[in-house]
Amino acid sequence: GGGGGSNLSSLRSLRVMRPLRAVTKFPELRFLIVLLLQCIPMLSNVLGLCSFIFLVFGILGVQLFKGILRGQCYNYEDGSVHDGFTPCSLATEGGGLSKCPAGYECLLLGENPNQGIVHFDSIGGAIMSIFQVMTMEGWNDMMYEIQDTYHPLMCLYFVLLIFLGPIFAVQLFLVVISTKFAETKESLKALEASKVSAEVADQTFDADYEMESSHTGGSTERTNGAAAAGAHNGGATVSDYGADG
DSSP: OHHHHHHHHHHHGGGGGGGGGHHHHOHHHHHHHHHHHHHHHHHHHHHHHHHHHHHHHHHHHHHHHTTGGGOEEEETTTOOBOOOSSOOOSOSSSSOSOOOOTTEEEESOSOOHHHHTSOOSSHHHHHHHHHHHHHTSSHHHHHHHHHHHTOGGGHHHHHHHHIIIIIIIHHHHHHHHHHHHHHHHHHHHHHHHHHHHHHHHHHHHHHHHHHHHHHHHHHHHHHHHHHHHHHHHHHHHHHHHHHHO
């Protein structure tokens, strides 16, 4: 009984597919769906480019920023942790801006920001962090933390990533879709024009055929009339000849 109820509920969940029937009722919506499906092979190239950007910047981020977001200031004597808002910088001179106070040392023993989600400790975590930058949500906080812990010039990493990511690579998706849309529109216009030309040609052929038929019919009637008149004259001549005889 329980298994049958679960199967029935799973079948009922297929009701969410009902709105898809609207695709067949609205030609423009169907055109857009077909257009997106046709763009998949072209979008695969753009997706490959985005994957390459993810991989390159992920490897670079791991080489530069591995573990630096886990820095916390620990006391030399009692091991107490200094309550800081940002990870500390390992560099004693130069480097990051977040320095530990006197009597504390920066050790990579803390947790990564945002419950351990944002980090460059592994290629997987780096790709997740880069994906957050791609969405342009909270990327500035990540950049400020990197600047405070590593170096202020590390803003160039994020500026270049923003330029190659959301501004360049993501826009390629829109370019591919718009190009395919224009090509499909042109092909539809050419198809409609060919249909109109075919209809006009059919109508012209029908008119010419009717005109030729009417002309042929008139000529046949005139020929039949002339033959009937000749037969009548021939009969009259034979009658006159018999009367003379």
